[in-house]
Amino acid sequence: MSDVVATNQTILVVGGGISGMTAALEAAETGKQVILIEKRPFIGGRVTQLYKYFPKLCHPTCGMEINQRRAKANTNLTILTLAEVSDISGTEGDYTATIKMQPRYVNDNCTACGACNEAVETEFDNDFNYNMDKRKGAYLPYNNAYPQQFVLDSRIIGTDDADKAKAACKYDAIDLDMQEETLEIKAGAVIWATGWQPFDAAKIQPYGYDRIDNVITSVEFERMMDPFGPTGGKILRPSDGKEAKDIAFIQCAGSRDRNYLRHCSRICCMASLKQSTYVREKYADEGKASIYYIDIRAIDRFEDFYQKVQDDDNVTFIKSKVANIVEDKKTGNPVLNGVNTEGYHRYSNPHELVVLAVGMEPSVDKDIFPVEIVLNNNGFIEADNKNGGIFAAGCASDALDVNRAVQNATASALRAVQVVNRVARAED
Amino acid sequence: MSDLNTQLVEKYRNNFLQEVKDNVEEGDWVKMCMQCGVCSGSCPMGPYWDHPPQEIFMMIRANKREEVLSSNSMWMCTSCYNCIARCPRELPITHIMHGLAHYAKRLGLAPKNQPTIKFSQLFWDNLMKKGRVNELKLGLSLYFMNGFAEGVKKAWKMKDIGLGMTLTRRLNPLEILGGHGVKDQTGFQNMIKKAQELEAARIESSVKK
Ligand SMILES: Cc1cc2nc3c(=O)[nH]c(=O)nc-3n(C[C@H](O)[C@H](O)[C@H](O)COP(=O)(O)OP(=O)(O)OC[C@H]3O[C@@H](n4cnc5c(N)ncnc54)[C@H](O)[C@@H]3O)c2cc1C
Numbered sequence: 001m002s003d004v005v006a007t008n009q010t011i012l013v014v015g016g017g018i019s020g021m022t023a024a025l026e027a028a029e030t031g032k033q034v035i036l037i038e039k040r041p042f043i044g045g046r047v048t049q050l051y052k053y054f055p056k057l058c059h060p061t062c063g064m065e066i067n068q069r070r071a072k073a074n075t076n077l078t079i080l081t082l083a084e085v086s087d088i089s090g091t092e093g094d095y096t097a098t099i100k101m102q103p104r105y106v107n108d109n110c111t112a113c114g115a116c117n118e119a120v121e122t123e124f125d126n127d128f129n130y131n132m133d134k135r136k137g138a139y140l141p142y143n144n145a146y147p148q149q150f151v152l153d154s155r156i157i158g159t160d161d162a163d164k165a166k167a168a169c170k171y172d173a174i175d176l177d178m179q180e181e182t183l184e185i186k187a188g189a190v191i192w193a194t195g196w197q198p199f200d201a202a203k204i205q206p207y208g209y210d211r212i213d214n215v216i217t218s219v220e221f222e223r224m225m226d227p228f229g230p231t232g233g234k235i236l237r238p239s240d241g242k243e244a245k246d247i248a249f250i251q252c253a254g255s256r257d258r259n260y261l262r263h264c265s266r267i268c269c270m271a272s273l274k275q276s277t278y279v280r281e282k283y284a285d286e287g288k289a290s291i292y293y294i295d296i297r298a299i300d301r302f303e304d305f306y307q308k309v310q311d312d313d314n315v316t317f318i319k320s321k322v323a324n325i326v327e328d329k330k331t332g333n334p335v336l337n338g339v340n341t342e343g344y345h346r347y348s349n350p351h352e353l354v355v356l357a358v359g360m361e362p363s364v365d366k367d368i369f370p371v372e373i374v375l376n377n378n379g380f381i382e383a384d385n386k387n388g389g390i391f392a393a394g395c396a397s398d399a400l401d402v403n404r405a406v407q408n409a410t411a412s413a414l415r416a417v418q419v420v421n422r423v424a425r426a427e428d
Numbered sequence: 429m430s431d432l433n434t435q436l437v438e439k440y441r442n443n444f445l446q447e448v449k450d451n452v453e454e455g456d457w458v459k460m461c462m463q464c465g466v467c468s469g470s471c472p473m474g475p476y477w478d479h480p481p482q483e484i485f486m487m488i489r490a491n492k493r494e495e496v497l498s499s500n501s502m503w504m505c506t507s508c509y510n511c512i513a514r515c516p517r518e519l520p521i522t523h524i525m526h527g528l529a530h531y532a533k534r535l536g537l538a539p540k541n542q543p544t545i546k547f548s549q550l551f552w553d554n555l556m557k558k559g560r561v562n563e564l565k566l567g568l569s570l571y572f573m574n575g576f577a578e579g580v581k582k583a584w585k586m587k588d589i590g591l592g593m594t595l596t597r598r599l600n601p602l603e604i605l606g607g608h609g610v611k612d613q614t615g616f617q618n619m620i621k622k623a624q625e626l627e628a629a630r631i632e633s634s635v636k637k
Contacts, residue, residue: 206470206514252464252516256516258517259514259516259518294462294463294464319465320464320465321464321465321516322466322469323465323466323468323469323470323514324469324470337469338465338466338469339468339469339474339480339482340465341463341465341468341482344468344479346468346469346475
């Protein structure tokens with residue numbers, strides 16, 4: 001791994017979500033040397049955990065496959081997974097990044113046959129499924145993971161499981177002696193694409209995410225729809241495993257709220273409108289969705305999508321920020337209390353399942369950002385000349401949907417290309 | 429209706445929001461309400477009063493001056509602060525409600541025979557006598573607020589609590605003879621008078637501006 005070659009004409013991309021991948025591919029396809037580093041054992045980021053994309057309701061896997069093929073075909077692009085930037089020093093055209101690489105304990109011989117997975121026993125929370133199920137200590141993060149290589153959870157190293165995994169591997173792909181490595185990489189420009197994370201719903205005390213089983217988050221709901229996900233593609237209530245057909249969606253769960261996130265996360269309205277179509281997809285006429293909202297922000301051309309959902313008689317819109325949720329102990333139903341501001345009607349509505357449309361916050365904590373960079377109040381990266389040759393892409397710069405994240409990533413790739421072009425001219 | 433009220437109506441004709449902003453404590457915040465309704469849903473008194481807070485704020489913007497100022501809503505607020513804690517825009521809703529109550533009372537528009545208003549007046553009058561609350565007298569005047577017969581009944585019903593409080597020295601029966609007060613009575617009265625003058629001058633100047 002330590003044979004990574006980089007110069008100050010190299011573009012370093014931090015974060016391998018849809019934005020980082022796009023920026024890296026766009027830059028590499030213009031002939032620039034690009035190094036993409038990703039913290040997780042696979043690239044693709046959070047879209048790999050979505051069931052379908054609004055507005056077209058196509059599957060993210062599809063676009064992801066195209067990007068994977070572009071990545072495989074491009075010799076200018078080096079991808080490092082399980083890698084994280086701990087520091088960047090220098091100035092535009094001349095940066096040095098310090099990168100920490102965690103051991104995968106699996107080398108390139110891996111054919112993803114799965115024998116190691118069958119051999120091991122200990123199970124851990126599966127973070128790919130937001131801890132809704134367990135996975136073993138030798139695992140492929142998800143079926144289409146790229147690279148198609150298994151990973152050993154560092155917690156099984158030194159236990160019987162590690163030896164069992166090694167013994168089961170016919171290809172000599174398991175290397176238990178791999179160690180954490182620190183690399184120094186030169187770069188002329190940096191694209192920062194570390195993305196977002198869901199707002200911690202437990203902080204919204206009145207909604208009882210931490211107390212009421214049948215209150216879940218929008219990202220968990222996406223995982224439930226995946227046929228290979230934790231519920232095998234069924235919408236099941238965590239309390240009793242029964243199918244939920246009457247589902248409430250609560251908008252602005254954390255967003256537009258000075259107690260939590262001040263910004264509008266922009267995508268959550270569309271995400272819930274999309275998820276209401278999941279309910280109909282599963283149950284046809286038996287499925288009911290109720291959307292509690294302050295105002296629906298289906299930005300620009302998404303208005304069409306909103307109107308289509310509005311036309312659906314099984315989807316109800318309630319103009320109200322829900323005041324609190326209590327659990328009906330007998331049925332396990334969460335009961336939503338509040339006032340419908342259209343007519344000021346007080347309600348107390350039971351539903352079988354409640355989905356909190358949680359906001360997006362930057363994945364890197366603004367107080368411990370590893371790079372000197374201009375951030376706004378919400379922790380997103382500002383476009384600022386002070387940032388020199390470091391450019392934000394995708395959700396590291398704002399709460400964006402995939403379409404806008406990818407446009408933004410292409411723009412930052414162009415900026416980075418211009419920087420390394422200037423370096424190249426100066427060196428000629 | 430008071431003279432002051434007529435003057436204010438003249439001045440702010442059709443702009444009640446501005447009137448609230450200028451004259452009501454924390455009234456400037458009303459324009460920040462985004463009508464999400466979380467305050468109304470969170471109010472434990474919600475089912476019992478005319479209009480929940482976010483409706484009051486909308487009515488202010490819609491120039492429903494009479495309805496707002498004569499509403500019983502502001503008088504039902506128990507200052508539990510649920511609304512302030514949950515408001516996504518951090519509006520000091522409890523304080524705005526009290527500000528509106530105060531303003532309505534000053535203009536003589538507050539609802540008549542509303543128990544909280546009556547009690548507030550009793551409390552104020554009690555406090556103004558000596559600068560300290562005489563709890564015994566306040567309690568009794570509360571019981572007798574609605575006439576002698578009801579007062580006797582109420583007092584009889586509460587006698588065990590009164591006795592308990594007396595035994596644990598939370599209530600002094602001798603307070604009936606006049607009770608304790610602040611040391612400098614004249615100073616206290618002057619201070620209140622001055623405050624009232626300042627407040628009157630403030631409203632006056634607001635009418636003239
Ligand atoms: C419930 C929900 C539903 C959604 N549905 C849709 C939809 O239908 N259509 C749509 O267009 N959008 C949708 N979105 C929005 C979509 O998820 C985002 O636009 C998209 O994920 C943004 O991609 P990104 O690459 O910017 O960020 P991410 O996907 O977060 O990728 C960032 C990557 O950076 C890595 N990383 C983080 N920190 C570091 C570090 N320090 N070093 C190295 N790597 C790091 C992360 O591991 C991750 O792989 C939805 C969002 C939510 C919450």
